Amino acid sequence: MRHLFRRLDGWLFALLLLLAVGAIGYLSTRYAHEADWTANGRTSLSAESRAVLAQLTGPVEIVSYANPQGDLRQTVAGFLQRYQAVKPDLSLRFVDPQLDPAKMRDLGITVDGALILHYKDHEQRLDELSERSLTNALERLVRGNDRIVAFVTGDGERRADSQANADLGTFITQLEARGMRAVPLNFAQVSAVPEHTDLVVLASPTLALTPGAVQALVGYVQNGGNLLWLTEPANDDLGLKPLADALGVHVLPGVLVDGSGTALGLHDPRLIALGDYQPQAITQGFTLTTLFPQVSALAQVAQAGWAIKPFLRSGPQSWTEFHPIDNDKPSDIRFDASAGELKGPLDFGFALSRLSPSPDKSEQRAVVIGDGDFLSNTFLGNGGNRALGERVFDWLLGDDKLVDLPPRGAPDRLLQISQAELNTLSFGFLIALPLLLLLIGGLIVWRRRRR
Numbered sequence: 001m002r003h004l005f006r007r008l009d010g011w012l013f014a015l016l017l018l019l020a021v022g023a024i025g026y027l028s029t030r031y032a033h034e035a036d037w038t039a040n041g042r043t044s045l046s047a048e049s050r051a052v053l054a055q056l057t058g059p060v061e062i063v064s065y066a067n068p069q070g071d072l073r074q075t076v077a078g079f080l081q082r083y084q085a086v087k088p089d090l091s092l093r094f095v096d097p098q099l100d101p102a103k104m105r106d107l108g109i110t111v112d113g114a115l116i117l118h119y120k121d122h123e124q125r126l127d128e129l130s131e132r133s134l135t136n137a138l139e140r141l142v143r144g145n146d147r148i149v150a151f152v153t154g155d156g157e158r159r160a161d162s163q164a165n166a167d168l169g170t171f172i173t174q175l176e177a178r179g180m181r182a183v184p185l186n187f188a189q190v191s192a193v194p195e196h197t198d199l200v201v202l203a204s205p206t207l208a209l210t211p212g213a214v215q216a217l218v219g220y221v222q223n224g225g226n227l228l229w230l231t232e233p234a235n236d237d238l239g240l241k242p243l244a245d246a247l248g249v250h251v252l253p254g255v256l257v258d259g260s261g262t263a264l265g266l267h268d269p270r271l272i273a274l275g276d277y278q279p280q281a282i283t284q285g286f287t288l289t290t291l292f293p294q295v296s297a298l299a300q301v302a303q304a305g306w307a308i309k310p311f312l313r314s315g316p317q318s319w320t321e322f323h324p325i326d327n328d329k330p331s332d333i334r335f336d337a338s339a340g341e342l343k344g345p346l347d348f349g350f351a352l353s354r355l356s357p358s359p360d361k362s363e364q365r366a367v368v369i370g371d372g373d374f375l376s377n378t379f380l381g382n383g384g385n386r387a388l389g390e391r392v393f394d395w396l397l398g399d400d401k402l403v404d405l406p407p408r409g410a411p412d413r414l415l416q417i418s419q420a421e422l423n424t425l426s427f428g429f430l431i432a433l434p435l436l437l438l439l440i441g442g443l444i445v446w447r448r449r450r451r
Contacts, residue, residue: 045082049135055142058120059089065097065104066113076113079129108174108386111288117141122179127387128285140179140399147198147397149175150185155213155238156206158230158372160184165378168203171389180393187213193220199396201228204372208239218246224358226365226396230372233296248302249350249368254320254341256295256348256370257333269333270294270325272314272348272371273383280311280351282367282395288384296370297346305354312349312369319343351395365396 045053062080066072073094084090097104097112107116108125115126117137124137151160151172160172160182172182185193185200187209193200193216200220209217221227221243229243233255237244244250257269272292277283292312297320300308319335320342335341348370356364373379375389393399417425 045086046131046135049083049131050086052135052138052142053083053087053090056087056119056138059091060087060138060141061118062090062092063095063116063118064092064113065095065107065109065116067098068094068096072113076115076129083134105381108170108380110381110383110386125174125390127288127384130285136399143179146179146181148196149180149182149199149201149393149397150193150197151182151201151203152187152205152213152217153184154186154188155209158203158376160201160203163377166373166376168372168375168377170377171375171380171386174386175390175393180397187216190216192216193225197225199226199228199393201230202243203228203230204232205238205240206232211239214239214242218242221246221364221366222357224356224361224364227367228392228396229366229368230375231296231368231370232372233294233370245302247352247366247368248300248306248308249352250299250301251370252297252299252320252342252346254297254322255325256297256314256318256344256346257321257325258315258344259317259319268293268325269321272318274312274314278309278311278313278347280309282351282388282391283311286384286388286391288387290374290384290388291379291382292348292371293373293379294371295348297342297348298350298368298370299347300350306352306366307354309351310347310349311351312347314344314346314348316345318346320346363398365398367392367396 064073064076066076076094077092080090080092084092097109111127113129115129115134117124117126117134119138119141122141124140126133126137151157153159159167159169161167161169161184163169172180176182185197191212200217202217217227227247229247231251234251234253237251255270256272258272259269270293272295273289274292275287275289277286295314297314298310321333322336322339322341323333325333335343337343350368352366352368354364356362358364369392374382374385380386380389
């Protein structure tokens with residue numbers, strides 16, 4: 001009987017074990033539980049991202065324009081699972097960008113895997129797959145309210161509502177989908193920048209501005225307004241010297257040329273291709289190549305209370321060329337220091353910031369770029385031109401200060417040891433440890449044989 005009870009106990013234990021395994025398997029199909037044991041919680045969403053998702057009161061659709069070949073779609077889907085676990089009505093849909101190239105150009109899709117986020121009547125476009133960029137894009141969707149961006153008109157500036165080659169219509173249309181409203185600003189009709197204007201854009205004027213218009217722009221800057229000034233190669237300042245003095249910058253004469261462009265297949269020496277950028281909030285983490293067709297170099301002449309940081313800089317083989325360039329004819333241009341030409345590297349993009357003179361704002365920002373063609377309808381689709389332009393507008397409108405996610409890297413990922421310590425470890429694992437195991441094994445065999 002005792003032997004029978006032992007066997008029954010064994011069968012009963014096995015039956016209970018099977019029932020427990022089956023119950024756990026069934027419950028796992030009904031309920032999900034995840035635990036992140038990694039250092040700093042690197043595989044789960046941060047508290048900041050969860051707070052942004054909690055503010056979204058409706059469904060969010062994310063469209064990924066990723067090629068079906070390769071593992072990019074799996075990467076995107078796996079990344080978004082963390083967001084979908086917190087917000088189940090966040091959906092993901094894939095579109096093959098090769099099926100309709102014309103539509104991709106209209107949407108401004110230039111990067112494989114680009115994302116477009118749709119929420120209510122607003123959308124955001126992303127070229128970078130990271131928690132910081134996606135969470136900030138969702139935060140912009142939460143804000144929803146349009147920013148008023150006034151484009152100066154009436155002096156031959158690039159138009160924000162035109163599809164002509166030199167104008168900015170395509171880029172501005174894409175920005176309007178991201179919560180920006182473009183309005184014209186003609187100083188022949190108004191004497192000052194209207195209130196509640198978030199940003200004024202002076203995009204490459206070709207005619208001299210009237211003294212009244214210049215004074216209105218200077219007053220706007222002095223009162224704490226944000227400004228984007230796109231200038232072009234020219235030897236005259238079009239009456240904008242008071243504005244340049246207020247910003248503490250100077251537009252250098254001549255056109256910037258780069259002798260290293262031929263190695264990149266650029267036949268026009270005036271084309272400046274950039275892949276590396278000076279450290280600044282606009283270019284933080286930005287790795288796309290941008291193309292600037294005709295560039296004016298800039299110089300910092302006075303602080304004027306501004307913190308000025310260059311973020312666009314030409315290469316060491318560049319210089320300011322004073323002679324005209326005609327690509328239809330052979331050109332023998334070369335650097336001529338005696339003529340006053342300046343040797344590179346030369347800055348052509350400045351980001352300016354200071355404590356705002358306006359009591360309603362904490363910080364005032366301005367950007368001066370020595371080229372406006374890179375955002376034009378003709379050149380917008382080149383490399384990262386559109387993405388850089390969006391970063392410039394985001395910084396000027398303060399959208400870069402949305403969610404500051406703390407770094408969550410794994411600690412102690414690097415092991416630094418000396419050569420003597422490495423030799424000791426090698427001897428221990430390759431010689432001492434195997435000998436110790438052999439000794440222990442031999443001792444166990446000897447003891448068993450003695451029994």
